Amino acid sequence: MIRITNCFKMEPDIDKVSDEEWQEGAKSGKLDFRYLKARINLQDESALELALKLRDEAANSNITCQLSALSIGDETVVNTLDTLVALGFANTCHIEGDAEFSPNQAVNGISKYILQNESQDIVICGSQSGIGSSQTVPLLVAEKLGINCITNVSAIHIVDEQSIRVSHVMDGFTIAEDVILPVLLAVGDVQRTYLRVPTLKDRMNAKPLRRDHILLEEYLDMDKASDNDLELQAFEYEDVKRNPITIDEGNAEDSARAILKALEQEGVIE
Amino acid sequence: MRIYGVINSCIGEAYEQLVNIASLAYNSNIAIGDVHIIELSGNIEEYRVSLALEVLESECNNASMILFPGSDWGRELAIRLGSRLGGVSAVDIISMNMENTSVTRKAYAGNLLAKYRINGAPWCFSIDRSVRSEHILANDISVFASYDTHCLDAIKSENDSSNKVCVRDDTGNGLEDADFVLACGQGIRNKDSFDSIIKTGEALGATVGASRPVAMNAWIPMSGMLGVSGSMIHPKVCIVAAASGSPAFFAGIEHSQYIIAINTDRGAPIMSKCDLAIVDDAREVIDKLALLVGNTGDI
Numbered sequence: 179m180i181r182i183t184n185c186f187k188m189e190p191d192i193d194k195v196s197d198e199e200w201q202e203g204a205k206s207g208k209l210d211f212r213y214l215k216a217r218i219n220l221q222d223e224s225a226l227e228l229a230l231k232l233r234d235e236a237a238n239s240n241i242t243c244q245l246s247a248l249s250i251g252d253e254t255v256v257n258t259l260d261t262l263v264a265l266g267f268a269n270t271c272h273i274e275g276d277a278e279f280s281p282n283q284a285v286n287g288i289s290k291y292i293l294q295n296e297s298q299d300i301v302i303c304g305s306q307s308g309i310g311s312s313q314t315v316p317l318l319v320a321e322k323l324g325i326n327c328i329t330n331v332s333a334i335h336i337v338d339e340q341s342i343r344v345s346h347v348m349d350g351f352t353i354a355e356d357v358i359l360p361v362l363l364a365v366g367d368v369q370r371t372y373l374r375v376p377t378l379k380d381r382m383n384a385k386p387l388r389r390d391h392i393l394l395e396e397y398l399d400m401d402k403a404s405d406n407d408l409e410l411q412a413f414e415y416e417d418v419k420r421n422p423i424t425i426d427e428g429n430a431e432d433s434a435r436a437i438l439k440a441l442e443q444e445g446v447i448e
Numbered sequence: 449m450r451i452y453g454v455i456n457s458c459i460g461e462a463y464e465q466l467v468n469i470a471s472l473a474y475n476s477n478i479a480i481g482d483v484h485i486i487e488l489s490g491n492i493e494e495y496r497v498s499l500a501l502e503v504l505e506s507e508c509n510n511a512s513m514i515l516f517p518g519s520d521w522g523r524e525l526a527i528r529l530g531s532r533l534g535g536v537s538a539v540d541i542i543s544m545n546m547e548n549t550s551v552t553r554k555a556y557a558g559n560l561l562a563k564y565r566i567n568g569a570p571w572c573f574s575i576d577r578s579v580r581s582e583h584i585l586a587n588d589i590s591v592f593a594s595y596d597t598h599c600l601d602a603i604k605s606e607n608d609s610s611n612k613v614c615v616r617d618d619t620g621n622g623l624e625d626a627d628f629v630l631a632c633g634q635g636i637r638n639k640d641s642f643d644s645i646i647k648t649g650e651a652l653g654a655t656v657g658a659s660r661p662v663a664m665n666a667w668i669p670m671s672g673m674l675g676v677s678g679s680m681i682h683p684k685v686c687i688v689a690a691a692s693g694s695p696a697f698f699a700g701i702e703h704s705q706y707i708i709a710i711n712t713d714r715g716a717p718i719m720s721k722c723d724l725a726i727v728d729d730a731r732e733v734i735d736k737l738a739l740l741v742g743n744t745g746d747i
Contacts (some may be wrong), residue, residue: 434736
């Protein structure tokens with residue numbers, strides 16, 4: 179059996195926030211996006227779907243995969259955990275708390291939970307959050323667990339029960355290699371890996387082996403190493419506006435003429 | 449303060465990496481002559497993170513600060529080395545203030561800058577790709593305090609992987625060298641429309657790129673993606689067609705000399721970040737533009 183744990187997070191859909199709200203939020207230091215719809219972090223979503231694809235592929239080789247899902251966050255996590263159970267995740271864990279701008283807390287929470295339970299062959303997650311974007315959590319979890327880590331993963335395939343073939347991207351190269359388990363995979367941008375949708379029958383038949391709910395504060399490390407960290411001080415809004423000329427005639431040909439004139443002036447077209 | 453800069457000639461151009469490091473040093477009032485350079489060399493097929501970390505843990509055990517250039521390999525080594533040395537790590541640093549020991553980096557998908565105080569040492573930072581000081585000249589990078597090369601191929605170690613194949617990706621379809629770019633967003637609506645606009649754009653003489661949602665839908669290869677996770681371009685002209693202009697995307701095109709945005713939404717962020725904003729349907733305008741250019745016989 180190959181044991182796989184997916185770590186994911188829910189994030190507010192900040193694409194909907196206006197420039198004015200960002201400006202105001204940075205000035206006041208108050209950024210509360212609880213009114214926005216929560217969605218799975220895009221790279222975490224790819225990681226979830228890749229794990230499901232790996233499970234399906236492994237089944238074709240008569241290899242069983244046990245999937246577990248873990249998330250640090252508030253109550254918005256729960257619906258997604260239910261969805262994952264319907265998709266066949268055997269175990270779930272909700273670590274309740276906010277570690278967004280405290281990556282060390284996220285690292286401690288994830289690592290301790292995994293170390294306290296059955297050892298995992300694959301830990302898989304997105305490379306970075308869309309909020310803090312520290313990109314540190316997967317790598318530091320790998321360091322804490324003492325396992326190999328591969329970043330910017332774009333594909334995974336079964337080799338046998340002890341190894342998988344991983345494709346990953348590094349600065350203009352795509353590298354494919356067979357990797358011995360255990361390993362932590364940090365998934366990057368992967369085309370067309372949206373999480374599948376469970377059927378009503380899947381949901382009705384869903385029955386996890388285990389559901390854990392823990393408070394993040396129970397997992398905080400008080401040793402000296404955790405004091406070495408970046409401490410968030412303030413936000414700043416950077417105005418990159420250019421004061422454009424705006425054309426709003428509703429006439430495509432006039433619009434095109436204005437663009438042609440600009441291209442000629444910039445020397446791109448003679 | 450003992451400061452190191454690490455470059456990796458297995459992966460990428462050494463000169464560009466040195467300029468990135470020198471630029472952050474310059475901007476932070478650190479003398480370039482105080483920075484010791486460690487070069488990791490060898491073949492990409494033999495490159496192993498574990499070997500690189502072994503070398504750096506040994507060479508940098510007395511370091512106050514270790515800087516890595518903006519790159520995938522640099523981010524990984526900065527974080528893992530910081531952990532192994534018991535220090536503080538961070539990636540994509542835009543600026544550093546030595547007086548109040550703070551760093552600034554992007555947050556909320558580039559919508560804001562976040563300022564952090566650094567607690568602990570040593571500091572292991574990777575630098576944002578965009579950090580490049582116009583004050584750094586070619587001569588400046590020859591005055592580093594020292595320059596040591598370590599060939600990773602020569603070091604024997606236990607292999608935790610096998611059957612390794614490395615393929616160089618199509619380098620952004622020439623986006624980073626293009627003078628004229630057409631950048632398309634999700635407002636193009638579907639793959640057929642997108643394929644059509646690519647043909648029109650190329651007929652105009654533009655190199656075509658796209659926003660992250662378009663690339664993730666596989667309407668274009670990942671090498672055509674623009675933004676913090678893709679290509680960062682500096683053409684004479686960039687036409688942004690049907691893309692809202694999120695900060696992560698805009699970071700890829702902000703160094704364009706002249707930006708033209710076409711969008712049906714007058715309030716889209718890109719419409720205030722460009723030089724010429726056209727409120728119209730991008731597909732129709734680009735088609736008309738191609739006809740006009742065709743009529744003047746310029747393509």
